[in-house]
Amino acid sequence: MTYEPVLTKGIGELDLADIEVYESQGGYQALRKAMTQMSSSEVHEEVKKSGLRGRGGAGFPAGVKWGFLPDDGRPRYMCCNADESEPGTFNNKMLIEYNPHLLIEGILLASYAARCAQSFFYIRGEFKRGYEILVKALAQARAKGYVGENILGSDYRQEITVHRGAGAYICGEETGLLSSLEGGRGEPRLKPPFPAVSGLYGMPTIVNNVETLCNVPFIVDRGADWFLSIGTEKSPGPKIFSVSGCVQRPGNYELPLGVTLRELIEEHAGGLRPGSTLKAVQPGGASSPVLLPDKLDIQLDFDSVPAAGSILGTAGVMVFDQNACMVRTALYYADFFSHESCGQCTPCREGTAWTSRILRRLENGQGAPHDLAVLRALKGTMSGTTICLLSDFSITFLQSVLTHFEDEFAAHAAGEACGLQTREVRSA
């Protein structure tokens, strides 16, 4: 059976950023249904029942997370994580730019269910166009009575603030995001306490990804059973996969969770480019370990990918062909993580800088045999020793290629030229 997209339906054909167009496609019906027929706990129950798991990387059930907010009379806040910065990931950007009202409807419903006093979008600074589109959509929604006081005649009130970031990957980490939103440097904080207990301004706070929230209107409108009928038992619902690299049609593909990696690459993304043979795939952004071509038949969901040795992560699927040097690829990531480390933790600050220095040496043919042992040992010093997971993430790809492409690293360490050229700019 072919799957009918919901999150991305109409994108590329209709101007869904225009509220009239969005409404003509059934938009804001879920909000209307909730305001007229459902209590906030009924909305919460429906989302819990749907099994919706967070799309930001960790796959934590959204309804369960909302249930962690203590009921102690303090104001609660809802923050949408729209900082999308994981290399290889670009599905949030599409939803924000082309379906902003779905996102607004999603956050309104989530805040209703979790009984939040105010909502925030934390949008990546580079998404200037996305920011403008979201601000405009919000003004339209306010004019229609979907945002503000007495929404659709109910006693539900909700203010939504759009906060623009300014170029820092670490603000995608939920506590870094909160520090930034509070007006400070985007430095992550130790957990516990978790944001649900002590988050924005020390108040109970939920942080959810853009795509997570975009699923909520459909769950409310069509019911949890509809959602559960898509995807796998433990990873229900649709997912937008961002596919890039040496495929014929890089882009975003909305498919049921559990679709195979092979179907995604060969059918939807059009297969490999002429002349390319598959070398490796990262299924979940820069922080995910590589999978080799023998894993093409795995299902892409929150449990099958870990069973195969990687993570679903952000579902930023990067496809590498024979021309991609794994040492060089690891160096790109190392430079990135070293620049983005906030510097609070010594293992991360020093470790990312040294990783990048050693890999640059290897890439330039000036490595030493013991470099590989040093790189392997990072696992012990940089994992589980820091405030946030950036440190752990910074070496997961490296550790996986050190194992799977040991020869390539050994050749670099022996000073041999690797012969793999960076592809010159190809035509559009």
Added chain:
Amino acid sequence: MSSPAWVVERKGEIKEILSRYPYEKSAVMPLLHLAQDERGWIADEDIEAIARILETTPASVESVCSFYSLFHRTPKGRYVITVCGNIQCGLSGADPLTRHFEERLGIKVGQTTDDGLISLLVTGECVAACDGAPAVQVNLEYCGHVTLERADQIIAAIRAGDDAKAISDRFGISPKKAG
């Protein structure tokens, strides 16, 4: 002490920004964006003005400002071209593309053309446009599949005075039809 003109000229907007948050301290980033929007970079007098608005010290505003790579503390050209230097763009030729921009503009990365028109930057952050690799932002507006030929066309459009949005509408990345 003299204040930058935006403090008076955009008074209403400043008030609105402060009202968006339960605590005004959260307004530091939007105010930095506003200041940068005025002159293309953030000067000492902007930092001082923001500190006065938020009743805090210039040092604390500076410490926030310096954390974020999109806030510029030195003058930039009217157009800032930023080449994505992360993995997918790297594999699709971001390095030769950057060299090409340097040659055509007669500047190095980090510099601005003598006429003050164009600055060239490379970012290590993936700009979330890997489906259009190699990708470039012009004043944060997206251009994709930037071949050397398209790079020349983008420079020509800038020199012809086209708005960054119009350039992106012409050279941008259309969303793939999903499914």
